[in-house]
Amino acid sequence: MSLVNYLVLSGILFAIGATAVLLRRNAIIALLGVELMLNASNLALVTFSRIHGDLTGQVLAFFVMVVAAAEVVVGLAIIVSIFRTRRSASVDDASLLKS
Amino acid sequence: MTTFEAPTVVWAALLPTLLVAGGAVVGVLIEAFVPRGPRRLVQVLLALLAVVGSLVAVVWRWTEVTAGSPQHVVGSAVVEDAPALAAQAILAVVGFVGLLVIADRTESGEGAFVAQAAARPGSVDEADSTRAGLVQTEVYPLTMFALAGMFVFAQANDLLTLFIALEVLSLPLYVLSGLARRRRLLSQEASMKYFLLGAFASAFMIFGIALLYGYSGDITFAGLAQAVPETVGMDGLLLAGSVMVVVALLFKVGAVPFHAWTPDVYTGAPTPVTGFMAAATKLAAFVALLRFVYVALPDMSWDLTPFFWVIIVLTMLVGTVVGIVQTDVKRMLAYSSIAHAGFVLIGVVALEQIAISGVLFYLLAYGLATVGAFALVTLVRERDPDGNVTGEATHLSQWAGLGRRNPVAALAMTVFLLSFAGIPLTGGFIGKFAVFSAGVAGGQTLLVVLAVLASAATAFFYVRLIVLMFFTEPDGETVAAVSSEGLTTVAVAVCGVGTLLLGVLPGPVLALAEQGATFLP
Amino acid sequence: MNGVEAMAPWLTVLIVVPLAAAALLWAVPPLHRLARPYAMVVSLVELALALVMLTDFDMAAAGTVQLTETHAWIRQLGVSYALGVNGLSLALILLLVFLVPIVLLAAWREHEVAADGEKVERRQAGFVALVLALEALVVGVFAARDVFLFYVLFEAMLVPVYFLVGSYGGPKRRTAALKFLLYSLVGGLIMLAGVVAVYLAGPGGEQGFLIDSLAGSLETSVWGERLLFLSFFIAFAIKAPMWPVHTWLPDTAQQAPPGASVLLVGVLDKVGTFGMIALCLPLFPNAVEWAAPVVIALALVSIVYGGLLAVGQRDLMRLIAFTSVSHFGFIVLGIFIRDQVALTGAMVYMVAHGVATAAMFLASGFLTRRGGTQEIPAYSGMQKVVPVLAGTFLISGLALISLPGLSGFVPEYLVIVGTFRVSVVAGVVAVLGVIVAAVYLLLPYQRIFTGKTADSLTEVPDLGVRERWVMVPLVLAMLALGLYPGPVVDAVTPVADGLAVEQPASISDAAEEGSAQ
Amino acid sequence: MNVTTTGTVVAAAAAPTADFSNDTWWIWVIKSVGILVFLLLSVLVAIWAERKVLARMQTRPGPNVHGPFGLLQSLADAIKLLLKEDFSIKGADKVIYVLAPLIAVTSALLVMAVIPFGPEVSIFGVVTPLQLTDMPVAVLYILAVTALGVYGIVLGGWASNSTYPLLGSVRSSAQVISYELAMGLSLVSVFLVSGSLSTSQIVDAQTQLWWCIALAPAFLVYLVSMVGEVNRLPFDLPEAEGELVAGHMVEYTSMKFAWFFLAEYINMFNVSAVATTLFLGGWHAPWPLTLIGDGVLNTGWWPLLWFVGKVWLGMFFMFWLRATLLRFRYDQFMNLGWKILIPAALVWLVLVSIVQGVRQFAEVDLRTMLLWIAGIFAVLMVVMLVWPEKKDGREDTAEPGGRADVPATPRHRTDVLPADETFDPFAGGYPVPPLPGQKLPPSPRERRRRETSAAVTKAGTTTTTEKEGDDA
């Protein structure tokens, strides 16, 4: 199986994630979309790492995981705190700032 | 099979960053072990000390670097060169004043931050904790972490460090945005929007990094630059990758069309945080952007220039046009910051070495004025019918007649606004001048002309606020300028004097900035 | 620099004294009660200093830049703190320091009512402080020998004017101040682009902004020079209100307090024409040549259009503002017709118009203070009630429309003679402007001062002692300039000679002709 | 594809020692099916054994009807489950509802794939290790697959769209992830000393010394967290029948339920097998036996016996625990995981790494080092002995900084309320227990009783006179 297929897959996943962030109105889903994007990047990194035959890409992927984890933690904290107030995680409901 | 070689770490060169980051870590421990009573005092002292210490360290490193040569610090991940140190120095200054404003509780005895962030807005819990006088002292370590991230962001020399630093500076800011004492819902909403869009942007960055790594097989800027002329046939990868990384940086900078968060977050976040964030993040992001474009992509300029052109024109246009119709001070300043981003970007596309010093100077002037302006916003408060001082009076009309009631505050605000507008004898003017002249030197004359027109238009909304403050009768006694505990006063004074000094005697600072006008690849 | 070093830094002293005085006044509240005498003393000291400086100035070499001071300011940007005066700038500086005490005296009794929340003393102190600050900045502009410094001061002087208009003006002062500021800012920022480009096109270095090092050494394409010229010219055209960018002036003049109007129209707007002479002509000679026809056309339009609009004004201050548009048309015409005589005329015109228009504004200010309105139809038959005021008004007006023997005549004559030597058509149109001038001045005089006195105005007093003392120096100056313009003409002729080298016609003949009449 | 070709330091150092080069596809199938059959049979036996062991420990007979010693009891149960109606409830999210038990059981079954059952043997003439497969990240694979198993539980609870299962699954996932941390940390020291994540190499590294002895603290942490991982008593909170009926399995019947049930028991085997592999020397024969015949018992099919024996030892340990211990309260349980096991594992890890570092990178004699360690340890113990005990766990409770003088709203918050506020035993109309810092008011009944008893004693001395008086 050609390694390019992995790249295509990662591109598709990234696009799906981006679409989810942009189109889905639920903050949790948007967060998941971001995570999908990050993991798509991981896939691309690991594939490139294999193509180039060095470890840098894998190391990068490790760091991306860390960042993804940190983002989830911070993001969930923020979303949960909003959810507890509003009983809704919809991005559209959060519209006080629309001018 | 490769054998592992430990990278050489120049600890002395890391000292500024380590001081700030260490301050943050100690801050967390203080949060855990120091009893609540003296906690705030200890935190404030620690934070200020750490920032001052790092400033001293930066100065020391500056003398070393300008005397000797710039160097790579941790392998080739982090670089210590003059622009990085200059940026760190500015960050330390801005961070110091920012912290002063953050720490101030004003005469009303309550800071800008929520008593207990975990409490649900409007709940009994919240009322209890507010009444009990609790304070969320986590603000200080968080600010320090953000500052540490910015320190590294300015000296990141490979894509990984760039990404990590981006996250280290962003994540605390997401949280800080949600900690406003008043208008909690707005604040939380700002925090969420900032987070979602910020995470989106960083996902873009990492995918871009993946593509660039795939293109060059290297993640250092120098390696990338080397690979650009050598590699054949994967230009799509390179172009897409670099655009994605640049987009993420532009997001931090607040350039259109990646600006959507700016007005909301500036409005919703606690005002001291807004000031700090606006000034410091922009600086760090611009230095990183400059380094990325100048060091990693020097051969890409032809491909990227049209992209930057569109961004710059849009940024200036949106910043000015939308800014004109704003009725809220914080929103207005947000759009002004967007417009300023457009101006500074001209320095980025100039691709001239003098642009680096110009951008640094511009951002120093802008940073001082921004922190000062937002510091003043924290002081202008509403009053309820009983005469109690409540939240900030951010509607423009509420600022009417401030010049009568509080001439000093109004005058300081005027200085900052004039600096934003680029009126001579303020720092903003010299900054604009430096950046625009770099732009003309880099052959971007048309952009500079557009920028000049745009800054004339932005002047309109600054001047309008001045008109309101000085030439309009105040309506009733619903607005009052509270006096600070002293910290904000100091901050405003520092910013004001700094802004004027930069305008009248910019020579020494420009000389320093010029020493730092070359990036080490 | 080709100038002569001064014995003492007179120009810096002239800038620092009022600026420091203003800062002191702002910073020391106890001084507020004494603001008016304090400022008067300062302005008189300033006048004295200027006169002392005059002794240091070598009139024989009025064409060269003298009393120079040069210090590096922002080395990195090639900016220097360079001051120096030639005959023209000296004349304008003297005009300014001469007018400031008069303005202060004229405004002695103004601003005695403050809005709520503000003390009267503070308000008055603010006024005089702003006037002093403005004085310092304008002296600086006239003396600047560095493009950057010129630009900085050019922009900075907006701020005090803005506050003068915005805080002390009429009911619509806010809009007027905003309009003024925005027009000036737009012009200034366009100029900024030019300033940047000039440096890059010039020789560069640590003194790359000096006018003298830039003049003749710009390396640009033909179109580059034209664009640079335009960026400067637009700013100056806005400042010296030329049609079609004059629209801010009537509004501002209408709303500004008379004292501010005097400084604004009498001196400040001269910065525009001064800039054309001091920057555009030496820096972009080819572009000036290229643009001259269009500029002359615009100047002619200004002359006629300003005059015609002035005729139709109901508001006295607007009327004067429109006359100024017309007069500035003459000045610009003189500058761009590329004739030595006309250029000399334009320079003298700047001084003469400054005095005359100041007198006109102040007289009108006294009148409107008595009548409580600026509407011309509200007045009639005032001559019987306030004869002295009517007299000064008439004298100022006649000086303004260039009656022989008064200040306006010589320069206008010189400009028209010079114009005719170059272009008959332009000369004819200019003469047309002179005729219109008679209408726009005599008509309001007739309406206001002749006929039956309005009932409400029969009791108003004539000019008081203070007000007479305001008018006396002005009337004397107008007479002096009309009867003995020699010194001023001598001062500026070498400057004009230096700028218009390709026209070897004898300027002194024309000047003598003018002074003889 | 060779993993080591990636040119990595890590992969090369950690390559498995077991040699699978002879394997063919049918060997794989045989091994796979063998493992599955082994697991299924073991579960049947384990269920019977558990009931029997429990019964013995509680001095009752246990299953004894079906077959000899009731051996066929579990088989009967299995057939019964198979024949029950398999319905899904109305509100369920159908796909996930069915998927959940499948995930649970599949991931449970897959763990054993990388566990070495023994050294190389000959199957139908092919020399191959008694292990399906191995890779440089085998233990990571185990952790990954077990983590996948949590999805079975969570999704099962969620898809049922019912209260008890949802609560059970949330609890269960919280529990599993909490204990997974301690478990993961305890394993690091094993990798550190073995220098590999490959199971075969870890087993190989224990030829001389079993890690349960060398790394005893880590082994202890692992033992505790392993019980937590598989939701067994005393940590069976997710399916605490008294509170949650049966946790995530409430809404499952027939085979779907059977798979969940099976997965649990297989997981028990899995964790025992992992403990065996990582700590108990894997298939190595225990000490005295290794002396027999120059280690002949460590070759051929013999090790399978030791391996199975050790796994059953682990199983018995868990039966024993179930018979002995009571269920933890949830907060106790969480405290144990977060505040004891994780720090203990961390401290142990740091110690091991330092010792290992000193041994490898510095020229220090092992004896002196051990002496040093002992000294430091002793000092630490003394310090801990002298350290004053904290009176109250909550730091916010009685701190002077908070403005305790400000009256709070009438709601009980320990960090806001002053500690000595009077306790209202009927706040909100219900009888409530006292919060920390509050004291129960003296019971009225108690007082009455005291009075009565006082009266009685008094009566002992004075009644007569009173009576006399009354009578009088």
Place this chain on the structure above:
Amino acid sequence: MTNPYVPLLIMAGVAAVMALGGIATSQIVGPKRYNRVKVANYECGIDPTPRAAHAGRFPVKYYLVAMTFIIFDIEVVFLYPWAVAFSELAVFGLVAMLLFIALITVPYLYEWRRGGLDWD
């Protein structure tokens, strides 16, 4: 050397077939009798709580546990490769990892002291 993941796939296939087969068998051999109560949620005889999964509220502690877990799990992820490559990374690796552990301990202590690990 063959790919070590192929046997895994085979085993996963066999296991999945077995699991699916079990459910299929019970579908075939089991009885089918509809009963309205049988397919309702189990709620101890009370009417089922509506929408347990969608609007249900959980103690915020569960989120806290999840978040803390993520942080420590990442720590573990970093520890594994380090442990394996311990001797190659030598002193540098040891010092770096001790620093890393120390830095992770700081928030852990913070959370502990601020009550983040208490469950009540």
